[in-house]
Amino acid sequence: MRRILSFAVLLAAIPALADFSDLFEEKTLRIDYYHAGDAHEEAFYLGKVIIEPRWGGSHHQLIDTLRYGQYFLEVYMEQNDSLIYSRGYCTLFGEWQTTDEAKKIKKAFQETVVMPLPREKCHIRISSRNRKGIFEEKFACSFDPADPFIIREPRNEYPAFDVQVTGDPSERVDIVILPEGYTAEDMGRFISDCRRFAEILFSFEPYSDYRELFNIRGVLAPSRDPGNDIPKDSIWARTQLGTSFYTFDSERYCMTDDHHRVRDLAAQAPYDQIYILVNSEKYGGGAIYNHYSVSVNSNLMAGKIFVHEFGHGFAGLGDEYYADETSYNDFYALDVEPWEPNLTTLVDFGRKWKHLLSPDVPVPTPPEVQYMNVTGVFEGGGYSAKGIYRPAADCLMNTFRGDRFCAVCTEAIITMIRFYTD
Numbered sequence: 001m002r003r004i005l006s007f008a009v010l011l012a013a014i015p016a017l018a019d020f021s022d023l024f025e026e027k028t029l030r031i032d033y034y035h036a037g038d039a040h041e042e043a044f045y046l047g048k049v050i051i052e053p054r055w056g057g058s059h060h061q062l063i064d065t066l067r068y069g070q071y072f073l074e075v076y077m078e079q080n081d082s083l084i085y086s087r088g089y090c091t092l093f094g095e096w097q098t099t100d101e102a103k104k105i106k107k108a109f110q111e112t113v114v115m116p117l118p119r120e121k122c123h124i125r126i127s128s129r130n131r132k133g134i135f136e137e138k139f140a141c142s143f144d145p146a147d148p149f150i151i152r153e154p155r156n157e158y159p160a161f162d163v164q165v166t167g168d169p170s171e172r173v174d175i176v177i178l179p180e181g182y183t184a185e186d187m188g189r190f191i192s193d194c195r196r197f198a199e200i201l202f203s204f205e206p207y208s209d210y211r212e213l214f215n216i217r218g219v220l221a222p223s224r225d226p227g228n229d230i231p232k233d234s235i236w237a238r239t240q241l242g243t244s245f246y247t248f249d250s251e252r253y254c255m256t257d258d259h260h261r262v263r264d265l266a267a268q269a270p271y272d273q274i275y276i277l278v279n280s281e282k283y284g285g286g287a288i289y290n291h292y293s294v295s296v297n298s299n300l301m302a303g304k305i306f307v308h309e310f311g312h313g314f315a316g317l318g319d320e321y322y323a324d325e326t327s328y329n330d331f332y333a334l335d336v337e338p339w340e341p342n343l344t345t346l347v348d349f350g351r352k353w354k355h356l357l358s359p360d361v362p363v364p365t366p367p368e369v370q371y372m373n374v375t376g377v378f379e380g381g382g383y384s385a386k387g388i389y390r391p392a393a394d395c396l397m398n399t400f401r402g403d404r405f406c407a408v409c410t411e412a413i414i415t416m417i418r419f420y421t422d
Contacts, residue, residue, distance in 0.1 A: 020059035020170075023077075023084050024116035028052040028267070029143065031124060032260050035093040036108035042097070044126060044139035045108075047260070050151040055116045056270025059170040061419055062086075062116075068316040068339050069289050070094040070129050073113045078121040078142070085115045088316075088339075089290035092247075092255060098331050099248050110259040118143060133336040156221075160269040163194045163216040169270040173314070173420045176271035177218045178262065180294075181239045181279035184222040193277055193297045194218040200303040201310065204396070204403070206410050206417075213421045217269040227280050228254070240265060241276060243294060245284050252284040254294050262292055272420055273314050275306075287312035304400045311397055315416045317409055318343040320390040320398035322380040334387040341412040342397060343382045344389045353391050353408040364389060375407045 032047035062085050064072075069088030076083055093109040096102055113126065121144050127135035166172060177197070182190045194216070202211045225237040229244035232251070241262055247253040256262060256276070266274045274292040278285075285305045287293035293313035295306040311317040318340035332338050337348040344352045349363070356375045357363070365376030372393045381390035381398075390398065392406035405413065 020062070020116070022119075023062075024055070024118055026055050027117040028055050028114050029117045030112055030114045030263060030267075031141070032110070032112050032263070033139070034108045035091060035111045036106060037093075037097070038104075038106045039097055039099075039102035041106075042093070042128060042138065046141055047110075048151055049143070049147070049149075050155070051117060052114075052267045053154070054169075054267075054270045056169045056174040056176075056272055057116060058420055061422070064088050066316075066415075066419065068341075070339075072127045072129075072135050073115065074125045074127070075115050075118065076123045076125070077118075078123060081123075084118070084122070087113075087115070087290065089113070090288045091291055092257060092259070092288060095288070096248065101248075109257055112259055112263045114263070117145070119145065121145070129339070131333050131336065133333075133339070155267065156264045158219050158221040158265065158268050160217050160219050161191065163198050163218055164211075165215045165217070166212050167215070169215060171421055172213055172215045173417060174215045174217070174270050174272045175275055176266050176269045176273070177216065177275045177277055178241065178265050179219065179221055179223070179279070180241045180243050180256075180276050181223050181225065181227045181237055183224070183226055186226065186279060187220050187222060190220070190277070190279075191218065197277065197295075197297075197303070197306050200306060204307050205405070206414050207307075210414070210417050213417055215270075217271075219265055219268045221265050221268075228278050230282065243276060243278055245282060247286065253286050254278060254280075254282075254284040254296070255286045255288075256292075256294075259291070273310075275310065275313070285309045289313060289316045301400055304396065308396055308400070311405070311409065311413070315409070315413045316340055317397050317412060318382050320381045320392075320395055322383055322385045322388070332382050332384065332388055338382065338388070340382075341415075342391055342395075342406070342408045344377065345387060346377070346389060349377070353411075356391075356407055356411070367393065 030050040034045040036043050064086045070090045073087045075085040091111050124141050126139040128138045177194050179190045198216050202208050221240050223239040227237045231246050241256045242258045243256040245254045247255040276294045278296045280296040281298045283299045285295040287309035293309045334345050361376050363377045365371050365378050377389045382388040391408035395406035
């Protein structure tokens, strides 16, 4: 109870606490760590502490009031234990814990948290959401800006280029696009692909209405080989980021477990969101909230994959499909309200999209013709046919048959844009 009350008090006090420049330098503090365990246990192990030369985040939205994600980062000043920064996020380890493999072995995954560089000594804490949806502190370390063992030298410098820059990074959503499987000879194509995918993103609502609030940059980091790994086809490519199809044995799930390398390349530009563009025609991609997003560049469905995955990585949207083969087991506890804004178990529906429902729409909503184009509560979502509900019969977070996000996803995306830019 003390922690809950102090959090509320701190939220009220933060605006009057200090200006950004009083608390932080215009740089990034990056904590590399390892997240290890199995289906039932987890542990965090500190790796490296790194100072990077730029900060791409907000100067104003320092406290995460949305509290999305499986994990939660908090930064407290040592002097008075006041909260000065927080962010929610998810990880590949968190997904792996729900697979069959996690029941048999223990594994370690690379992870990272970033924050603006504190000017004074502080405490850094990471909490994990338990099966009841409550955050429990799992890891803590101290930071002293005078520590001589903090890594400060430039890392893997590659040139960055502007795709679209409309304003200061502190007042924009900043996306950095990283190339995967583009050789030196392919860098011209990568530049063209970045511009093409920017146009695709801003062709979908609500992004089209908020284009001026986005900055997009790319990093010219060539790979030795084109494409990426496809293990079951015995294809192995020497690439910058080591992405691979068949993540968790799902053919179309294309991800990388070399997260520290991803952060190295992303640091070449100010960023809020990392997008990896894979030079491949194969259908696939993936995304994890505030971790990174991935899409192929030249599949026929690449544009919608790009936008769908960004919905996960940026806005914390959940998958609304359910009749699908996945590697997950009981991904959501049915007696807990999911944190994702577009999924519900009806445990606490009042804090989801109840305000968007018309009075004549029943809850749950039957899959009948008269409800196909309205906001409702349709059973099936979050990889489960029963017990999880989605807000629309179809949406870009469900299938690619249409070209629109549902009203709930649209509202969530706008909320996140404003969170980064207000």
